[in-house]
Amino acid sequence: MSLVVVGSIAFDAVKTPFGERDRMLGGSAVHFSLAASFFTDVRVVGPVGNDFGEPEYDVLHARGVNTDDIERVDGGQTFFWRGRYEYDLNTAHTEDTQLGVFGDFDPKLSDASRGAETLFLANIQPDLQRRVRELCDPKLAGLDSMNLWIDTTRDSLVQTIGVVDLVFMNDAEIRMLTEEPNLVRAARKVMDMGPRVVVAKQGEYGAALFTESGFFALPAYPLETVVDPTGAGDSFAGGFLGYLSAQGEDAASDESELRRAMTYGSTLASFNVEEFGTERVGRLSREEIDERFNEFRSITAIEGIPTG
Amino acid sequence: MSLVVVGSIAFDAVKTPFGERDRMLGGSAVHFSLAASFFTDVRVVGPVGNDFGEPEYDVLHARGVNTDDIERVDGGQTFFWRGRYEYDLNTAHTEDTQLGVFGDFDPKLSDASRGAETLFLANIQPDLQRRVRELCDPKLAGLDSMNLWIDTTRDSLVQTIGVVDLVFMNDAEIRMLTEEPNLVRAARKVMDMGPRVVVAKQGEYGAALFTESGFFALPAYPLETVVDPTGAGDSFAGGFLGYLSAQGEDAASDESELRRAMTYGSTLASFNVEEFGTERVGRLSREEIDERFNEFRSITAIEGIPTG
Numbered sequence: 212m213s214l215v216v217v218g219s220i221a222f223d224a225v226k227t228p229f230g231e232r233d234r235m236l237g238g239s240a241v242h243f244s245l246a247a248s249f250f251t252d253v254r255v256v257g258p259v260g261n262d263f264g265e266p267e268y269d270v271l272h273a274r275g276v277n278t279d280d281i282e283r284v285d286g287g288q289t290f291f292w293r294g295r296y297e298y299d300l301n302t303a304h305t306e307d308t309q310l311g312v313f314g315d316f317d318p319k320l321s322d323a324s325r326g327a328e329t330l331f332l333a334n335i336q337p338d339l340q341r342r343v344r345e346l347c348d349p350k351l352a353g354l355d356s357m358n359l360w361i362d363t364t365r366d367s368l369v370q371t372i373g374v375v376d377l378v379f380m381n382d383a384e385i386r387m388l389t390e391e392p393n394l395v396r397a398a399r400k401v402m403d404m405g406p407r408v409v410v411a412k413q414g415e416y417g418a419a420l421f422t423e424s425g426f427f428a429l430p431a432y433p434l435e436t437v438v439d440p441t442g443a444g445d446s447f448a449g450g451f452l453g454y455l456s457a458q459g460e461d462a463a464s465d466e467s468e469l470r471r472a473m474t475y476g477s478t479l480a481s482f483n484v485e486e487f488g489t490e491r492v493g494r495l496s497r498e499e500i501d502e503r504f505n506e507f508r509s510i511t512a513i514e515g516i517p518t519g
Numbered sequence: 520m521s522l523v524v525v526g527s528i529a530f531d532a533v534k535t536p537f538g539e540r541d542r543m544l545g546g547s548a549v550h551f552s553l554a555a556s557f558f559t560d561v562r563v564v565g566p567v568g569n570d571f572g573e574p575e576y577d578v579l580h581a582r583g584v585n586t587d588d589i590e591r592v593d594g595g596q597t598f599f600w601r602g603r604y605e606y607d608l609n610t611a612h613t614e615d616t617q618l619g620v621f622g623d624f625d626p627k628l629s630d631a632s633r634g635a636e637t638l639f640l641a642n643i644q645p646d647l648q649r650r651v652r653e654l655c656d657p658k659l660a661g662l663d664s665m666n667l668w669i670d671t672t673r674d675s676l677v678q679t680i681g682v683v684d685l686v687f688m689n690d691a692e693i694r695m696l697t698e699e700p701n702l703v704r705a706a707r708k709v710m711d712m713g714p715r716v717v718v719a720k721q722g723e724y725g726a727a728l729f730t731e732s733g734f735f736a737l738p739a740y741p742l743e744t745v746v747d748p749t750g751a752g753d754s755f756a757g758g759f760l761g762y763l764s765a766q767g768e769d770a771a772s773d774e775s776e777l778r779r780a781m782t783y784g785s786t787l788a789s790f791n792v793e794e795f796g797t798e799r800v801g802r803l804s805r806e807e808i809d810e811r812f813n814e815f816r817s818i819t820a821i822e823g824i825p826t827g
Contacts, residue, residue, distance in 0.1 A: 299700045392607045394723070395743045415702070416724040419738065426818050430727065430736030435703045467822045474821050501824055508823065510734050513782050513816045514775045516809055 213252040214456045215324040216243045216449075217343045218333025219313055220257040220281065223488060224293040227300065229438045235488040236267050238290060239333035239355070242442030245492045246449025246479040247331075248274040249500055251457040254324050256280040256343075258312040260287035270493055280324050287312035300437050301414055318343050329353075329456035331448060332375065336360065337368040344374050350460050353377035353408075353452055355444065361388050373405035376463060379448045382411040382419070394419065395426075408463060410451065410473070412444050420473050425466045429473050429511065432481035432503065439487045443480045446492060450479030450500075471504075478503045521560040522764045523632045524551045524757075525651045526641025527621055528565040528589065531796060532601040535608065537746045543796035544575050546598060547641035547663070550750035553800045554757025554787040555639075556582040557808055559765040562632050564588040564651075566620040568595035578801055588632050595620035608745050609722055626651050637661075637764035640683065641753060644668065645676040652682050658768050661685035661760055663752065669696050681713035684771060687756045690719040690727070702727065703734075716771060718759070718781070720752050728781050733774045737781050737819065740789035740811065747795045751788040754800060758787030758808075779812075786811045 221238030225231060244255045254277040259267075263283065271278050288311035294303045318339060330349040332340040334357050344352060352375040360368045361384060368388070372378055378385075378401055382394055389400040398409040398421035409421040415437075417430040454475040455462050462468040478500055485491045529546030533539060552563045562585040567575075571591065579586050596619035602611045626647060638657035640648040642665050652660060660683040668676045669692060676696070680686055686693075686709055690702055697708040706717040706729035717729040723745075725738040762783040763770050770776040786808055793799045 393743060393745065395741045413724060416721060417736070417738070419741075426741045428725070428738030428741075428818065429821075430725070430738070433703045433727075433734045433736075435701060437701065470821050471824070504824060508821045510736065511819050511821060513737075513778050513819060515816065516779070516812060 212329065212456045212459065213254065213327040214247055214329040214331065214453060215254040215256060215320070215327035215347070216240045216247070216331040216333055217256040217318055217320075217340075218243065218331075218335055218445075219290050220255070220259050220263070221290040221292055222262070223441060224291070224307075225439055225441050225487060226295040227439050228296070228298050229436065230487065232487045236270055237292065237442060237488055239442070239445045241271070241489065242445035242483065242492075243331060243333055243449035244271060244276045245274050245489055246446040246483070247453030247456070248276050249450070249479075249495070249497055250453035250475070251329075253277065253453070254280055254327060256318060256320055256324055258282045258284055258287070258316045260284055260289040260312050263289045270489055273493065280319075280321050282319065284312040294441070296440065300440050303441065318346070320346050328460075329452055331452050332371070333445060337364055337371040341367070341371040341374060344371065351376050351452075351456065351463055353379060353448065355379045355448055356384065358384055358387060369404055372401065375406055377408040377410065377452070378406045379410045379412060379444070379451070381444070382413050385409070385411050395421070408469065412447060418447065418473060418477060420469060422466065422469065425469075427466070427470050427473060429477050429507065432477060432507065433510070434481060434485065437484045440484050441488065443484050446483035447476040447480040449476075451476030474504055474507045475500070477507060520637065520764045520767065521562065521635040522555055522637040522639065522760060523562040523564060523628070523635035523655070524548045524555070524639040524641055525564040525626055525628075525648075526551065526639075526643055526753075527598050528563070528567050528571070529598040529600055530570070531749060532599070532615075533747055533749050533795060534603040535747050536604070536606050537744065538795065540795045544578055545600065545750060545796055547750070547753045549579070549797065550753035550791065550800075551639060551641055551757035552579060552584045553582050553797055554754040554791070555761030555764075556584050557758070557787075557803070557805055558761035558783070559637075561585065561761070562588055562635060564626060564628055564632055566590045566592055566595070566624045568592055568597040568620045571597045578797055581801065588627075588629050590627065592620040602749070604748065608748055611749065626654070628654050636768075637760055639756060639760050640679070645672055645679040649675070649679040649682060652679065659684050659760075659764065659771055661687060661756065663687045663756055664692065666692055666695060677712055680709065684714055685716040685718065685760070686714045687718045687720060687752070687759070689752070690721050693717070693719050703729070716777065720755060726755065726781060726785060728777055730774065730777065733777075735774070735778050735781060737785050737815065740785060740815065741818070742789060742793065745792045748792050749796065751792050754791035755784040755788040757784075759784030782812055782815045783808070785815060
């Protein structure tokens with residue numbers, strides 16, 4: 212199985228209570244790709260400028276990510292984001308955004324990318340997401356989005372949600388999109404738009420999975436130090452869809468597989484936040500991932516009611 | 520095993536998006552007692568005024584709660600609280616508080632109450648909590664508290680935390696008390712004050728359990744309609760300590776039993792919020808409780824990594 216992700220490739224400047232980085236590899240498509248690469252073949256699609264060089268490609272290639280569809284725009288600058296986190300690490304405060312080549316991004320996909328079995332539309336403008344969706348014919352498509360698109364292009368976002376199978380969004384954004392404060396009802400309203408799976412990302416509280424007949428929730432892994440939350444949601448989606456994609460066509464209808472996907476997603480997100488940017492996931496091993504997967508099983512297990 | 524709870528007995532006026540009640544039985548000790556009564560013998564201690572009558576006693580007696588230590592103050596008024604919840608139901612907005620007889624509450628406990636194996640100090644002034652703790656000689660003691668006491672009587676609260684085994688507090692209050700934004704570290708700081716078990720209540724996100732060597736987290740039960748959150752935290756603590764108390768002396772050192780206690784606590788809290796005040800828990804059955812306990816096991820279960 213192969214998986215293609217379309218989204219931002221970026222340089223990030225991040226300051227948190229635990230330190231700062233002036234310029235490091237980031238972007239939704241990058242965090243997603245690295246996380247998914249532990250499970251399946253990944254192709255990444257997105258624009259970069261002349262400032263994107265060998266050190267950045269090396270991070271992706273070291274994890275076997277196919278970068279043939281990274282579009283390098285001559286004379287352009289790679290998307291740049293500067294943000295900081297306060298001591299509670301839950302909210303990113305954006306200090307600077309320079310769209311660069313991302314401002315004119317018109318996704319072009321090779322035949323290999325169009326033919327991937329799984330497609331992830333990372334958080335970009337929903338018209339663009341839909342255009343990519345129409346270029347491809349995946350067996351499984353998912354998307355992420357954000358409050359900006361709910362505010363500015365809600366109708367387009369709803370249309371795009373209508374042509375994917377899985378939606379990954381923050382719980383607050385699911386509520387905002389549906390104007391429904393109760394998350395169970397809100398997730399059902401999103402399913403009514405088309406998707407059969409809705410994943411509500413809940414930050415430090417973990418994530419919840421909604422399907423037509425099922426519900427599952429998983430806490431976040433209990434970390435004593437969260438160094439940099441940037442990219443956690445994309446690493447989550449990458450671990451989730453990477454695992455699911457590798458299980459074959461029917462996995463997205465299998466509640467047990469979806470729960471394992473949630474657990475792998477949470478595992479990748481938890482490693483992502485342990486260090487800045489891609490530093491931790493970049494040197495992660497599958498053994499470490501499976502070990503933490505098993506820890507997730509252990510910290511959530513409830514034995515039955517004692518008899519007698 | 521028997522369990523005694525000391526706390527408020529109240530009349531509540533509550534308005535939520537789903538309706539309102541002008542005057543209904545409430546108070547932390549009441550919600551706790553009713554929840555705990557499904558598992559063990561419960562005695563409730565707290566003051567009431569002349570306005571507290573047979574209908575209120577009947578709710579407690581119907582669940583077998585011993586009310587001998589309810590102190591009826593002649594000429595006094597029962598504690599009264601009026602609050603409303605906005606559409607998101609997460610925050611209570613207090614509109615009126617009339618302490619009544621609760622303002623001069625000086626807990627007196629019968630020998631039977633002093634001799635109870637388990638003691639719960641519901642959310643009252645920490646000096647009072649500590650005085651009650653010193654009157655008793657329980658095998659297991661727990662407490663709840665709130666931001667008001669952290670703000671006004673922090674030193675006393677820390678002393679009181681030092682003489683109990685279990686602490687139940689909202690996660691935001693655990694962070695506030697310890698001035699530590701990371702919940703794992705914050706819970707450890709509370710354990711350093713004395714208790715061996717810290718339970719962080721997380722509202723709609725569920726609850727997390729911290730012990731010296733263990734961590735466990737449980738989502739809240741996914742309800743499409745939360746009618747009235749008042750008393751959810753006390754019902755949680757009641758289900759938790761009621762179950763644990765019934766398992767005998769060593770249960771509080773047994774991670775499996777603590778996890779079952781978390782699950783019973785969450786179960787009782789979930790029923791509590793389905794209707795106003797004590798309405799739902801008042802007519803609950805043990806069969807319904809065990810059924811939802813099993814649903815909690817089911818919505819959190821993760822199968823292992825497939826081999827081959």
